Amino acid sequence: MVYKKALNLSVTFLLIFILTGCSSTRKNVEQILFGGGNNNEAEIVSNAIPGSSQDFTVNVGDRVFFATNSTSLDDDAKAILERQASWLELYPEISIIVEGHADERGTREYNIALSAKRADIAVAYLESLGIAGDRVETVPYGKERPVAACSSEACWSQNRRAVSVVIIE
Amino acid sequence: MTNRMNRFIFLLFFLLFYSTTSQAALEIDVTEGNLRPMPIAITTVIDRQNEQLGLGLDITKVIASDLAGSGLFYPINPKAFLDEVNSVDRSPNFNSWRVINAEALFTAELVYDNERYRINYKLWDTFTEKSLEANYLVFSKSKWRNVAHMIADTIYTRLTDEKGYFDTQIAFIAESGPKTERIKRLAIMDQDGQNAVLLTSGRDLVLTPRFSPNGKELVYLSYRNGQPQVYIYDIQSKQTYVVGTFPGITFAPRFSPDGKKIIMSLQEGVGSNLFEMDLSNFDRKRLTNTSDINTAPSYSPDSSNIVFESDKSGTQQLYVMDANGNNVRRISFGTGSYSTPVWSPRGDYIAFTKISKGRFMIGVMFTDGSGERIITDGFHNEGPTWAPNGRVLMFFRESPGEDGGPMIYSVDITGYNERKIETPGYASDPSWSALMN
Numbered sequence: 001m002v003y004k005k006a007l008n009l010s011v012t013f014l015l016i017f018i019l020t021g022c023s024s025t026r027k028n029v030e031q032i033l034f035g036g037g038n039n040n041e042a043e044i045v046s047n048a049i050p051g052s053s054q055d056f057t058v059n060v061g062d063r064v065f066f067a068t069n070s071t072s073l074d075d076d077a078k079a080i081l082e083r084q085a086s087w088l089e090l091y092p093e094i095s096i097i098v099e100g101h102a103d104e105r106g107t108r109e110y111n112i113a114l115s116a117k118r119a120d121i122a123v124a125y126l127e128s129l130g131i132a133g134d135r136v137e138t139v140p141y142g143k144e145r146p147v148a149a150c151s152s153e154a155c156w157s158q159n160r161r162a163v164s165v166v167i168i169e
Numbered sequence: 170m171t172n173r174m175n176r177f178i179f180l181l182f183f184l185l186f187y188s189t190t191s192q193a194a195l196e197i198d199v200t201e202g203n204l205r206p207m208p209i210a211i212t213t214v215i216d217r218q219n220e221q222l223g224l225g226l227d228i229t230k231v232i233a234s235d236l237a238g239s240g241l242f243y244p245i246n247p248k249a250f251l252d253e254v255n256s257v258d259r260s261p262n263f264n265s266w267r268v269i270n271a272e273a274l275f276t277a278e279l280v281y282d283n284e285r286y287r288i289n290y291k292l293w294d295t296f297t298e299k300s301l302e303a304n305y306l307v308f309s310k311s312k313w314r315n316v317a318h319m320i321a322d323t324i325y326t327r328l329t330d331e332k333g334y335f336d337t338q339i340a341f342i343a344e345s346g347p348k349t350e351r352i353k354r355l356a357i358m359d360q361d362g363q364n365a366v367l368l369t370s371g372r373d374l375v376l377t378p379r380f381s382p383n384g385k386e387l388v389y390l391s392y393r394n395g396q397p398q399v400y401i402y403d404i405q406s407k408q409t410y411v412v413g414t415f416p417g418i419t420f421a422p423r424f425s426p427d428g429k430k431i432i433m434s435l436q437e438g439v440g441s442n443l444f445e446m447d448l449s450n451f452d453r454k455r456l457t458n459t460s461d462i463n464t465a466p467s468y469s470p471d472s473s474n475i476v477f478e479s480d481k482s483g484t485q486q487l488y489v490m491d492a493n494g495n496n497v498r499r500i501s502f503g504t505g506s507y508s509t510p511v512w513s514p515r516g517d518y519i520a521f522t523k524i525s526k527g528r529f530m531i532g533v534m535f536t537d538g539s540g541e542r543i544i545t546d547g548f549h550n551e552g553p554t555w556a557p558n559g560r561v562l563m564f565f566r567e568s569p570g571e572d573g574g575p576m577i578y579s580v581d582i583t584g585y586n587e588r589k590i591e592t593p594g595y596a597s598d599p600s601w602s603a604l605m606n
Contacts, residue, residue: 069484104567107508107522107551108376108598109421110478110485112390112397113434113441113462116418120438139396140418140436144374149348151548151569 051091053166060087064122066160068105071117073125081122084164085129095135098122099163102143103156109142116140122162206243207328209236210271210295212254213247214288215278224313225279228288231317232275234361235335236324238579239561240586245271257289266295273301273328277320285309290320292327301327314363319606334556335360338602339563340378340387343367344574344595355389355402360556360601362591368402378402380602381424387600388412388422388431399433413451415444421464426472432456434464443477443494456494467511467519468492469536476500476510476519476536487521489536500538509552512536514603515559518582522551522564531564533582544584554601563590563599 048054064077100119102111119138148155216225236242252265277290292302322333343356358365378389422433439460466477487501501507505525534541549567565575574595580587
């Protein structure tokens with residue numbers, strides 16, 4: 001009992017510590033690790049090496065999402081693809097594979113075709129922004145590779161996606 | 170005490186209800202929902218050379234399990250038998266089988282003959298006291314399960330006037346690992362879930378295997394080269410080859426009824442279209458040419474027509490066209506969307522997956538779209554496949570959630586007698602073979 005109380009107390013203190021001291025502690029860690037003196041949040045995020053797949057994923061955004069059974073790009077999706085195109089212009093030696101995906105609420109073969117269409121539509125938009133077709137490949141995964149495993153819209157909306165994967169030769 | 174009492178009441182019940190009806194010719198109508206399985210006595214296969222009842226008993230159990238599994242027969246518990254069968258040659262004491270209400274009686278004996286087994290068997294109508302079947306099979310020991318299934322098929326055929334479906338295999342996808350990183354392997358098993366064999370290592374994602382009409386090959390989808398492509402797997406040689414090179418990904422393959430062609434979808438830019446490929450020269454013929462998703466094609470058993478799904482109306486619906494691609498007509502008009510159509514080997518029905526109000530159902534309709542009937546309805550049922558007699562379906566049912574996954578079920582087209590097929594783990598995409606022997 002006493003032990004349990006002590007544990008509870010220490011958990012509470014830990015929580016308070018995390019909540020109040022979170023940002024300053026993280027800055028200190030960053031300073032120690034990377035030796036930077038002039039920190040702000042944006043700089044911390046961009047620690048990924050420019051032109052790396054991490055840079056692409058974190059700073060550009062590697063995926064766009066779709067509505068149920070839809071293959072059309074909304075404004076958010078277009079904005080992300082525009083950033084992807086700008087980034088690809090910066091690194092002309094890099095090519096990408098666009099993976100198409102569907103949620104689990106469809107039959108297997110239809111979902112392969114649907115996800116192929118999603119990947120193709122994302123690629124067509126990149127091409128319309130000046131990215132050469134020979135730098136982009138597509139692979140349709142249908143419903144075979146979900147990123148979120150629950151069986152509700154919260155997960156299905158994450159799974160209806162086209163993901164651009166950076167290939168560095 | 171109570172057990173014996175129950176059995177007595179049970180027997181009384183059967184005698185009261187069935188003794189009058191059983192005078193007519195012994196036959197079950199499999200097209201009706203069968204609520205009254207036929208009581209049948211399956212006596213243990215006599216094995217005089219072996220004291221320990223090994224093989225004879227094993228064969229008996231498989232025959233009884235097949236017949237019980239069809240939902241059309243009720244194998245009577247051998248403990249209720251009043252008579253013992255010591256020879257297949259002597260005529261049985263029919264009265265002692267009628268008393269326990271066995272409408273049919275199966276007897277058999279096993280003879281060991283020059284490193285091979287021979288099973289002599291008979292099927293009797295206990296009321297007319299006539300022999301319905303008297304035959305034998307010679308086999309090597311490793312084939313004993315096939316022999317048991319073949320005999321069960323014969324009994325089924327004699328008593329229902331329909332072809333059996335027990336000596337068959339199921340090709341399927343064996344699934345393992347977490348939902349976000351599922352490992353999928355090509356696999357086959359007997360129709361009753363026995364003898365499951367994994368055919369691929371799990372390195373490449375594989376999907377949708379379908380048997381060739383002769384049962385020797387599977388056509389399936391593999392990501393072996395990074396892109397989904399249609400491959401053929403030769404079961405005996407374990408060799409795999411790609412079905413032609415297409416300018417794009419190929420999927421949704423199925424054999425033609427003569428096994429000489431493959432029909433499939435090719436994804437090309439804005440849509441997916443149907444193609445037929447001749448396996449003798451890899452010539453390909455375009456069957457549809459639209460910017461929609463046209464997929465899941467299946468031939469009619471006489472090869473004259475093809476049923477497929479298309480979203481050209483805005484949602485997935487079923488269409489039938491002539492085998493050359495002409496005369497496309499929509500056949501599904503209910504609420505919701507329809508996909509994965511499969512033409513019955515008898516030609517009378519098309520089975521499908523229907524999605525409506527967030528539920529996934531398996532159903533059947535006549536080939537003109539009339540007479541739609543839902544067979545099972547739930548969170549996720551998908552991908553029906555027909556038993557060779559066109560009277561039973563298998564499909565997979567996926568449970569929801571992070572730990573959810575698919576299992577294979579069989580069900581009569583009447584909707585009765587749903588059963589889970591026991592597989593080593595999660596299993597999906599079943600494909601039923603033709604009769605093997």
